[in-house]
Amino acid sequence: MVDVAVLIREHLLNQAEVTALLGTNLNGSIYCAADLPEHFDPKLGPAIQLVRSGGGSHDEITVLVNARVQVRVWADVEQYQLASNVYGAINDTLHGVTMVSLADGVILSALEATGPQEMSDPDTGWAAVNSFYAVMACPN
Amino acid sequence: MARLKSANTVSATATLKLDTTAALGYVNEALFEATQEVVGFDTVATAKELCPVLPKPTKEREPGELRGSIDASVKRNAKGVRASITTKTGYGGFVELGTTKTPAEPYLWPAFEQNIGKLVPAIQENIANLTGKGN
Numbered sequence: 001m002v003d004v005a006v007l008i009r010e011h012l013l014n015q016a017e018v019t020a021l022l023g024t025n026l027n028g029s030i031y032c033a034a035d036l037p038e039h040f041d042p043k044l045g046p047a048i049q050l051v052r053s054g055g056g057s058h059d060e061i062t063v064l065v066n067a068r069v070q071v072r073v074w075a076d077v078e079q080y081q082l083a084s085n086v087y088g089a090i091n092d093t094l095h096g097v098t099m100v101s102l103a104d105g106v107i108l109s110a111l112e113a114t115g116p117q118e119m120s121d122p123d124t125g126w127a128a129v130n131s132f133y134a135v136m137a138c139p140n
Numbered sequence: 141m142a143r144l145k146s147a148n149t150v151s152a153t154a155t156l157k158l159d160t161t162a163a164l165g166y167v168n169e170a171l172f173e174a175t176q177e178v179v180g181f182d183t184v185a186t187a188k189e190l191c192p193v194l195p196k197p198t199k200e201r202e203p204g205e206l207r208g209s210i211d212a213s214v215k216r217n218a219k220g221v222r223a224s225i226t227t228k229t230g231y232g233g234f235v236e237l238g239t240t241k242t243p244a245e246p247y248l249w250p251a252f253e254q255n256i257g258k259l260v261p262a263i264q265e266n267i268a269n270l271t272g273k274g275n
Contacts, residue, residue: 034243051238053246054253068253070237070244119233121240130237132249 002105002137004067005032005050008094010102012048015093021086022046042076042126046086049074053132061138068113069133077125080118087116087129094133101140108136170266172214172221178259179223179252180212187225187251192235205229210248225252 009030012018022029023045026037030048040047048071055067071090075083091112100107114132121128191207209228214221225248226232238244 034238036240051244053244054250068249072237074240117233117237119237122231122234123239123241126240 001063002065002139003032003052004055004065004069004107004135004137005052007100007102007105007107007137008050008069008071008110008133008135010104011094011097011100011107012090015089018048018086018089018093021082021089022048036074040074042074042079046073046075046079046082048072048086048090055134063138064108065135065137067135067137069135071131071133073129074121075127078127080127080129083118083127083129084116087131091131103140105137105139108138110135166267166270167263168216168220170263170270172216173266174259174262175221175223176214178255178262179225180214182258183225183251183255184210184212186254187247190247190251192245192247201229206232206235 009032012030013028019028023042025040025044025047029045030050031037031040032050034051036047036049051070051072053068053070055065055069058064058066071094073083073086073090075086094110095112096110097107098109100110111134112131113134114130117130119128119130120126187210188207191210193207194201194203194205197203206227206229209232210225211228212223212225214223216222227248232248234242236244236246236248
């Protein structure tokens with residue numbers, strides 16, 4: 001079964017428009033996990049967090065995955081504009097893509113399901129922009 | 141001849157308009173009732189089932205506070221019907237989306253996802269009931 005968050009990460013790492021805006025945190029500043037890495041520091045630049053949050057498998061074509069993925073951009077305190085720029089770059093390169101073949105599978109389609117929602121983290125004050133994508137994927 | 145043709149056309153248009161208005165009224169009413177049923181009741185009930193509850197009270201929060209605050213509003217507007225599900229505790233969004241310290245525990249969107257499929261059948265049923273074809 002394909003991991004849609006991993007596929008999106010692979011896709012975004014190939015997009016120079018996105019990676020140019022990200023910081024120098026570990027692993028390319030794109031993380032497929034419900035929490036951020038222990039030593040993540042937004043002062044080193046913004047990061048993208050990808051979390052699967054719902055969806056299901058296709059009834060008949062069992063290898064197809066229909067997933068909902070939360071795409072969250074983190075930036076330092078008050079860096080809303082920077083977070084918004086990263087969100088925009090992601091949207092430009094992900095919303096509407098079809099048939100993207102990657103090492104771990106194929107993104108058959110990706111559409112933004114819920115638009116940008118800004119928030120400040122209640123503990124750290126870091127700026128965040130949330131969006132959700134409906135992604136259909138299958139293995140290679 | 142020309143006058144007759146013109147009169148017929150006007151008459152036909154007027155009759156059609158009346159039927160369309162009545163049909164739209166039924167559809168709008170059915171849509172409103174179905175949305176109330178599916179979003180206002182079913183989705184709220186599912187969200188309350190899925191909503192995480194604190195195991196014990198803290199200084200700031202009581203167990204079940206977030207769950208108890210989940211509510212829906214269904215309103216008519218110029219474009220049709222608009223429904224929204226909200227919480228009133230002030231931190232419902234942090235629970236749904238997660239923060240740097242706590243992972244997301246979605247309870248609103250999954251509730252919507254589980255119930256939205258019922259909307260079209262509910263509209264069909266309400267139209268049938270309103271037009272007297274449901275018996």
